[in-house]
Amino acid sequence: MNAIEPVVLFFLLGVIAGLARSDLKIPSAIYEALSIFLLLAIGLKGGVKLAEYPLGSLVVSALAIVAVGALIPLAAFPVLRFLGRMSRADSASIAAHYGSVSVVTFSVGVALLDHKAVSHEGHMIVFLVLLEFPALILGVILARHGEAGKTQWGRLLHEVFFGKSILLLIGGLLVGYIAGADGIKPLDNLFFDLFKGVLAFFLLEMGLVAASRIADLRRYGAFLITFAIVTPILSAIMGIFLAQALGLSQGGAFLLALLYASASYIAAPTAMRIAVPDANPALSIGASLGITFPFNIFLGIPLYWWLSEWIYR
Amino acid sequence: MNAIEPVVLFFLLGVIAGLARSDLKIPSAIYEALSIFLLLAIGLKGGVKLAEYPLGSLVVSALAIVAVGALIPLAAFPVLRFLGRMSRADSASIAAHYGSVSVVTFSVGVALLDHKAVSHEGHMIVFLVLLEFPALILGVILARHGEAGKTQWGRLLHEVFFGKSILLLIGGLLVGYIAGADGIKPLDNLFFDLFKGVLAFFLLEMGLVAASRIADLRRYGAFLITFAIVTPILSAIMGIFLAQALGLSQGGAFLLALLYASASYIAAPTAMRIAVPDANPALSIGASLGITFPFNIFLGIPLYWWLSEWIYR
Amino acid sequence: MNAIEPVVLFFLLGVIAGLARSDLKIPSAIYEALSIFLLLAIGLKGGVKLAEYPLGSLVVSALAIVAVGALIPLAAFPVLRFLGRMSRADSASIAAHYGSVSVVTFSVGVALLDHKAVSHEGHMIVFLVLLEFPALILGVILARHGEAGKTQWGRLLHEVFFGKSILLLIGGLLVGYIAGADGIKPLDNLFFDLFKGVLAFFLLEMGLVAASRIADLRRYGAFLITFAIVTPILSAIMGIFLAQALGLSQGGAFLLALLYASASYIAAPTAMRIAVPDANPALSIGASLGITFPFNIFLGIPLYWWLSEWIYR
């Protein structure tokens, strides 16, 4: 219980309910509303914090974080393609999922820091948003490399920028930035005070979904399972060292580790479905949601925290 | 940012998402729940405030406000019918929409007053409810005038009183009145503290809907667009002068202006669909939701506020 | 208004809207979300309180409460079967509904105690959960008695333990117990502060549903109506005396009376549908939701409170 946030217990409850084939289900309308809430709330929080910093000072860190983040899909692709003998499309799509980030995993990390009363840089949320782009774009390039230019780049970019998850994050960021802490204050009761409770509710649903994915695991074979556990660990280590080099606080280092370690299951699946339709979504979602997400929630978060303590002490 | 409430930024976000054809949508179950919440919360707030006043003192103001409010559809009808050359049914239906009021526009106005720390009479909400009746009833009379009496008055009155929006407003009003501020206190956390956050969420959806209406604008032609902008301005001016004559505060005058200026898009469409089925709902909803609502939110509210300052100084 | 909680007014509003055939309806996704919320919140609250007591001290009370609770279906069955001349399946199913409990009725009772600032034992919620089991199991035994053993006991027990309502109650209980008051604190804003508001919303929907049931009443005949009013009263009296014998506080006695008096309409209908499919669900749900629930809310709660005062003074 020391390094685990109580909200994680809701994830566990969902997993148990799912494995026990309970008839519990969160109506999909509620799930969508909770998603919208979380994305907007995170964006708002980030925007408010961002308004307190000189924007210029972020440029260098941002570039470094995005550049290093791009290494994740670039390294994952050949591993999947040649070690895992997967098709080009599948390798690219999975690589993009792991280059991208999970907003919920990030939120659980922030909740842990709050719980431990450890501070962190407010602009981590900006990096969260930025990290989506190289991952998704590289995914398409890797999938299409060497083919006639049939990629619908326009549609893909549209999907990335105006897909609901990025749109809500960026939208929230802008609203928070423009309105500032004072302007947002009347919304605090909804977006900030209820955040953790909504996160708990959301994790309950994530647990139900993850349980339904666990049954598929054996179909993917040992390679994909190993990949889905080793990739986040290596990415997290890379994140902590980079954070130290950039002079971030320990809280920031932990969150950057978590961003690198987490795999997307909202933005990436939709974008890849459109950009790389010949990839099998069951593989990428199964790995990111069925293995990496629970791994990060239960084991990864304490591990990355412990690593950050060890490197920062 | 001076006269614009931060919640309006959510409306803008919704408009942008809609125009950009983002895949963001608020599930309709959530939209309905938010509507129910807003209507109940406004009713409760009004009921609690009403319990503090002697009811009798409102009768004169109420009568005057309803009588003057009835002038809006009565004046709009000939303009639409003869200047705009619209059918009798369409003219009557649109007139009823503009005589009726928009709860969300009103809420944004209240939020602005809170933001500016300007007080207003608590019973404005009672006027909001009362204003629905003459508008809808006149709409039917205007549509049916000179025809054999085939109007289903019973069904229409049933629709007006027991239609969900009026029912929730009046129901909330009564519950608030009976329970009083003390009795409602345990509900404050939900209905009052979260009000602005929910309003922001709701405006996001309104933006999405308004964007989908904007595409239809050119089909209506210049006449309807002009009508949808001029009518609220004239109605608002009338409201401010009446408020001054009745001795309302500046805050009350601003809100009465907003009530007169706003056009319904919840109660009126449903009631008119049943009472005047041969009217084309695309015209009335397009004008009220695609033009008047955004106009009021972005330009009307600052304008009416400025007018009220000018007249009240 | 003395012994009636303001939230009950929302139930009344729902009943009126339903009887008036208003078009108001709570989308089913919202209804499900509110149910999940209430069950989780009650479980959490119970779990937190439970963590403060030595568990062992509850065993005797729990056994006594469950044993006496089992008398309700055992006594109701012959009355239904022989006095009411109902089929074996229907008698057993209705008996199970009345042996089981209503979480919403219980919540209204807790709200009343809060309102009156009367304390009660925190572990009442544990009894709430425990009382479901004997009722549902006895229902099946009574229905199947004397038949070849074709009962799917495995499926029934699965349904009882992993059916959504029990799962959420027990899940919430465990999460609350493990995390304790401190661990749950970040969730208080959602689960505890909003509880009464959500309960009000929920009662609005219950009123709509109950109204739709009231129309069916005459079909059931005088016997079932009488049964649905007399059973809770007798059960409540039994509850108060037992509570006194076990040394519970007056608040606890009132709540135990309410548990015994209330009839299930979430867990029992689903379990009985699967375990005793040849019973007519319209009868059991009609009686418990159309008669007993409103009776308890409007008359039963003040009556049981008055009885508890009388016996405890």
Place this chain on the structure above:
Amino acid sequence: MSQMKTLLVIVTEAVLERTIIDEVLALGAKGFTSSEARGLGTHGMRSGNWTVGGNVRIEIIGDEDLCERIVATLHKKYDTDYGLLMFTCPVNLRN
């Protein structure tokens, strides 16, 4: 265990759901199945929120005769003023 029946599908405005179902039952239908829908037709887009209103899709299985009566009644009373689509198709009822 197999009877020839007619399936009548009615797509109309959600606001009419209760009205249409009352008509259909009054005309003698023994049951119906309904679900939420969206759509586009001569009365424009019906996207399903409080503002615009959605559609409801009602299925009725019955004798050809009954379906004819329902079609005729609804056609006369609602077709000019409301969004309404009706189509029929022979099916085998299997229970």
Place this chain on the structure above:
Amino acid sequence: MSQMKTLLVIVTEAVLERTIIDEVLALGAKGFTSSEARGLGTHGMRSGNWTVGGNVRIEIIGDEDLCERIVATLHKKYDTDYGLLMFTCPVNLRN
């Protein structure tokens, strides 16, 4: 690109959804499409909330044979005790 198949539509209580789908797949169906529904039949109104429970409408496209087997199985196991409606109709599968 056009094959004659049978469309089987099953309307039943939502609480049975998982059970029925397991049966259908066990009998050899290669897929299904399901959606929420409400309705009225011999088992009364099913309006779809936690209390009363709604219906689910399941469509299966398959050979006549498969549909016959499904109909027979469901009829035997569920028809007396649960709300259940099944009908079939020949369709052209287009992919």
Place this chain on the structure above:
Amino acid sequence: MSQMKTLLVIVTEAVLERTIIDEVLALGAKGFTSSEARGLGTHGMRSGNWTVGGNVRIEIIGDEDLCERIVATLHKKYDTDYGLLMFTCPVNLRN
């Protein structure tokens, strides 16, 4: 008041809803009715949340000709990579 038409039912991934409807209208359809669905097919379980995505069930009533064109276009553009099921059936349009 009774015209022979073809009913085309398309079940596909919800993410494609707008795309498919644009295609269908561009090909000349005068209307459509759509509703949410879940399902299982060769592309796996589609259970309908943000993560996995649900299906949409689109009905189009039109001339045989139109339906043929729609089927051919969608088949060519979307059938290999997306979950897609299409079937047709003759119906009587009743208004």
